[in-house]
Amino acid sequence: MAGRKSQRTQLVRRxxxxxxxxxxxxxxxxxxxxxxxxxVAPPRRFDVVTYRDLSGLFAPREIAIIGASDRAPYxxxxxxxxxxxxxxxxxxxxxxxxxxxxxxxxxxxxLADIGSPVDVAYVGSGAGSVLDVVDQCGKLGVKGCVVLTxxxxxxxxxxxxxxxxxxxxxxxxxxxxCGPNTLGFASIGRGVPLWGRPLPExxxxxxxxxxxxxxxxxxxxxxxxxxxxxxxxIVATGNQADLDSVEYINHLVDDPGTDVIAxxxxxxxxxxxxxxxxxxxxxxxxxxxxxxxxxSEVGRRNAxxxxxxxxxxxxxxxxxxxxxxxxxxxxxDELCETVALLGHVASSRAVDCLRxxxxxxxxxxxSGGECTLLADAAGRSGTPLTAITVDERTAVREALxxxxxxxxxxxxxxxxxxxxxxxxxxxxxxxxxxxTALLASRLPMSxxxxxxxxxxxxxxxxxxxxxxxxxxxxxxxxxxxxPQLDEFFRTEPGVVLLRSYHFGMRAMAGLRxxxxxxxxxxxxxxxxxxxxxxxxxxxxxxxxxVPYQTVRRLLSDYGVAVPAEEYARTGPEAAAAAERLxxxxxxxxxxxxxxxxxxxxxxxxxxxxxxxxxxxxxxxxADVARLAPHARxxxxxxxxxxxxxxxxxVGATTVAKxxxxxxxxxxxxxxxxxxxxxxxxxxxxxxxxxxxxxxxxAAALLRGxxxxxxxxxxxxxxxxxxxxxxxxxxxxxxxxxELNPVIVGEAGSGxxxxxxxxxxxxxxxxxxxx
Numbered sequence: 001m002a003g004r005k006s007q008r009t010q011l012v013r014r015x016x017x018x019x020x021x022x023x024x025x026x027x028x029x030x031x032x033x034x035x036x037x038x039x040v041a042p043p044r045r046f047d048v049v050t051y052r053d054l055s056g057l058f059a060p061r062e063i064a065i066i067g068a069s070d071r072a073p074y075x076x077x078x079x080x081x082x083x084x085x086x087x088x089x090x091x092x093x094x095x096x097x098x099x100x101x102x103x104x105x106x107x108x109x110x111l112a113d114i115g116s117p118v119d120v121a122y123v124g125s126g127a128g129s130v131l132d133v134v135d136q137c138g139k140l141g142v143k144g145c146v147v148l149t150x151x152x153x154x155x156x157x158x159x160x161x162x163x164x165x166x167x168x169x170x171x172x173x174x175x176x177x178c179g180p181n182t183l184g185f186a187s188i189g190r191g192v193p194l195w196g197r198p199l200p201e202x203x204x205x206x207x208x209x210x211x212x213x214x215x216x217x218x219x220x221x222x223x224x225x226x227x228x229x230x231x232x233x234i235v236a237t238g239n240q241a242d243l244d245s246v247e248y249i250n251h252l253v254d255d256p257g258t259d260v261i262a263x264x265x266x267x268x269x270x271x272x273x274x275x276x277x278x279x280x281x282x283x284x285x286x287x288x289x290x291x292x293x294x295x296s297e298v299g300r301r302n303a304x305x306x307x308x309x310x311x312x313x314x315x316x317x318x319x320x321x322x323x324x325x326x327x328x329x330x331x332x333d334e335l336c337e338t339v340a341l342l343g344h345v346a347s348s349r350a351v352d353c354l355r356x357x358x359x360x361x362x363x364x365x366x367s368g369g370e371c372t373l374l375a376d377a378a379g380r381s382g383t384p385l386t387a388i389t390v391d392e393r394t395a396v397r398e399a400l401x402x403x404x405x406x407x408x409x410x411x412x413x414x415x416x417x418x419x420x421x422x423x424x425x426x427x428x429x430x431x432x433x434x435x436t437a438l439l440a441s442r443l444p445m446s447x448x449x450x451x452x453x454x455x456x457x458x459x460x461x462x463x464x465x466x467x468x469x470x471x472x473x474x475x476x477x478x479x480x481x482x483p484q485l486d487e488f489f490r491t492e493p494g495v496v497l498l499r500s501y502h503f504g505m506r507a508m509a510g511l512r513x514x515x516x517x518x519x520x521x522x523x524x525x526x527x528x529x530x531x532x533x534x535x536x537x538x539x540x541x542x543x544x545x546v547p548y549q550t551v552r553r554l555l556s557d558y559g560v561a562v563p564a565e566e567y568a569r570t571g572p573e574a575a576a577a578a579e580r581l582x583x584x585x586x587x588x589x590x591x592x593x594x595x596x597x598x599x600x601x602x603x604x605x606x607x608x609x610x611x612x613x614x615x616x617x618x619x620x621x622a623d624v625a626r627l628a629p630h631a632r633x634x635x636x637x638x639x640x641x642x643x644x645x646x647x648x649x650v651g652a653t654t655v656a657k658x659x660x661x662x663x664x665x666x667x668x669x670x671x672x673x674x675x676x677x678x679x680x681x682x683x684x685x686x687x688x689x690x691x692x693x694x695x696x697x698a699a700a701l702l703r704g705x706x707x708x709x710x711x712x713x714x715x716x717x718x719x720x721x722x723x724x725x726x727x728x729x730x731x732x733x734x735x736x737x738e739l740n741p742v743i744v745g746e747a748g749s750g751x752x753x754x755x756x757x758x759x760x761x762x763x764x765x766x767x768x769x770x
Contacts, residue, residue: 054243054251057144057176058187058233060119061091063194064111064142066133067125067149068094068102074148074196075124078184079103081193093118111136120144122184122194127151127159130180131166138173145170147179148196153239154181167241182238183214186221189232189257205230206259207343210248212237212266216332220262223336227497228490229343232257246270250277253284259346262339264291271317271658272681275324282325283521285351287342287514290326291335292318316655319679323688325517327510333478337503338510344496345438345470345511353437353470354508354515360384361508362436362469363409364427364460366416370442371409374474377501381509385409386436392429399425416443416456424459431467438508439464440472442501447482457488461495471495474504520691545592546734546758548637554758558726560719560739561752564640571617575610577638583608584641587616588755589624593631595757600627605641613638642752645711646701647741650720650753652682652727652734654761660731662724664689666698667741682731683724689717702744711744715751723753735761 063082068075082092093114094107101107108114111121111133121142123133127149137145152163163180170177178185186193189204197218202225211217214236224231233255235248245265252258261281268274278288292314318328327342329335345351353359361383363374378385388396388407397405400415400422410430415423431439441460444453457473464471471494475481478499481489489497498504548567555562566577567590578585589602597603601623604616617636624633647667655661662684665677678692693699693713704710719742727737739753 051250052176052243052247054144054176054247057120057178058185058192058251059190060143060192062093062116062118062120063087063091063192064093064095064114064118064121066095066111066121066123067129068096068107069099069124070102072124074183075122076103077197078122078124078194081186081195081199084199085188085191085193087191087193111140111142118142120146120194122196123147123149124196125149127162127180131162131169134166134170134173134175134177137175138169142175144176144178146182146184146194147177147238148182148184149179150181152180153241163239163241170242177242178235179238180241183218183236185233185235186231187233195234200225203228203230205232205343206257206347207231207262207339208233208252208255208258208260209262209264210235210237210245210252211262211264212240212245213264214238216264219332220264220336223332227336227340227499229336229340240269244270246273246277249274249281249288253277253281253286259286259351260339260342261286261288262291262335263288264293264335266294268292268317269657271320275320275326275681278321278326279324282514282517285346285518287346287351288326289335289338289342289510290321290328291330291332292321292328316658316661316679320658320661320681322513323680323691325514327514329506329510333500333503334506337498337500338507340496341472341498341504341507341511342514344472344494348470348494350470351511352515352518354384354512355519356435356437356515357519358387358435359437359515360386360408360435361438361440361472362386362430362433363440363442364412364430365409365442366412366414366444368404368411370476371406371411373476373501374409374442374505377505378508381502381505382512383505383508384512386430386433388433392433396426396429399429416459417450417452420452420455420459423456424463427460428463428467431463431469436469438472438511439467439469440474440504440508442474442476445475445479445482445485448484449482454484454488457485458492461492465494472504472508473497474501475499476501478503544760545595546760547592547634548590548756551756551758554726554730555753555756559722560726560756561715561750562639562756563642563752563754566638567635568638569635571614571621571636574617574636574638575613578607578613579610581638581640585613586639586641586754587613587620588637588639589620590634590637591624591631592634594624594628595759597755600624600631639754642743642745642754644743644745644749644751645704645709646698646744648698648716648744648751649677649738649740650723650742651736651738651740652723653736654731660727662720662727664692664720665696667743680724683728684721686717686721689720689724693717709746712747712749712751713744715749716742716744719751719753733760735759 065075065078083089094102094105095111096102096107097109099107121137123130123145130147130149134145151159153160183196184194186195186199188202193199200222202221207229209220217234217236237245245263249261252261281288322328327338329338342351345353365371365374385408393407397403400412401419402413405411412423412426430436443456461471489495498507564581568574568577574587584606587604587607589597594600594602602620607613607616624631649665649667651663652660660682662680662682663677676697678695680688680692702711702713727734736759738757740755742751742753744751
């Protein structure tokens, strides 16, 4: 326990926050650091992170089923599951207010009548009785309640009020509460199946699951049972009134029986905290495979800035969780295949097998047509295939006696039947390649399989074991597996079957993404956002644009570089300013009513003399009067014209359930056309910014495309970090902020924000104007 405490303290301290532990609930108290000039960073959504010890909930010795009844299918299923999994029935206490015998066993009218301590109560009585039950649990020292009962927040305002009363009482009593409106949990590895539906035959294993829907969780258990996937713990979170997915996953990170965590999330209130525990799991080499649903794009809150258009909660949450190490999948089939693969490689401590830039998958099949299908599936999913040199290909051709072998995927033809020795030599050569991290095979799945075919399956499995490589078999589609082969896949050591090329390749691509994520960490400290999240956007009147002169002072205060510039109130003043700056120059109108100046011709570039500047100002003034007669024209910004290697957008907006989010993407007019963006929480570290830039489609321009000079990425990173501090420390004042474009020069020549837009929140303040 002390080790876990110190780990959590370290996580907070590395985030430059002051932390200490208080109380048995292992709370981490956080005080935000001071910002620039002593300004205290804004309060975030919470300042206490609580990781409660859930071991008493998942490993009870004495259990009470409250509301047990022969006519209640859920409590009947719980009792049957406990019996079938071998839990000692003398430790299962049945509570029914009216009946003295339930399930053929004695029952008592209340918890108090049990006469011995109870660790966990499974509550199946009506919603109106739950408050009294939770009160009794607290008085009797019950560690946890699993509340099956519905009729709470999901049923309306009255149910929501009852739920709040129940949770307030449970927390005041120190009772952990799973649910309400949940099927419960099943600790398969410990033989404690508190699950309100009949459980399929599930073997114990190293995979645990957290599912917001009991129906989806039950479906996943059926899939796991059907393919022999070993499960350790599964929990249905229900309404998540007390314990939520964040705390369950955090518990599983410390669970020695869990190597892989599957999660299904319909609504995610604590996005930042989820990313924090996902990162903790990933750094412990316990990948989290996340099926994130219900994230359709919300309506655009504000069309005044490009960033507000792009930062929809769904994409933001996905990127934040992927950046924390999560393997995000799109459907239940991909979830199942990815978890099956990860459970397989994790059992041999090879979950990081696809680390390294050159590591890949060696593919063996028996048909040229299958080679093409597999190669296409690998290309679509991003699964890397091991490269084969000319000499290696020649050796494989000689071993197989097949001059038509192209490479990887390897077409071994009918050699498993006609030349088994050559087949084994070819497979071993593929497995021995230094960059083959995983050996995958597609062999026929005839029913029944002929002896030579079973010999081929066994040979691949044996060679993979001898060469220390995980073995994966692929079926062409999701289809029934012949019984003899099904038995082989369930019992043969070190093998796994992935069903369908599509989902199998996506599973291997997920494993590859996890390996690359591990490569990117370089011993970095845990994500600073592990302990905090920015405030929700204020529910206030529409925001307004901050005047440019205030914007300019803020940028300067935080060290965000801009071109040499002057401000002018009139056309002649602009011409004189251009003379002082030196030509060529850019002239831009300044109007809080026109956030996108180009739409009214408000930007003139490449002006070479004072007469050009004066003419541009006159033309812009006339265009504004004609196209936007309501707009107030305050003056002009005259900038020294700059050029560079690339244009980048850097923006920030407030996203519901997340907080302030930075957007980095292709800049200028390509922002909305390309939608080439990455999202980061503000403030962001230099390493986080650098990784985000490397994942952009525009990264090639920054590296130096087709012989061009590389961009000054260091200066760009510094600018983004400074901008992130600005929007974080003014989180309560700014709703949207944008630098578009940021022009990045060649290496060593800097990066400057040539245009900036800040939109204040509806607080009546125009940013900080000291």
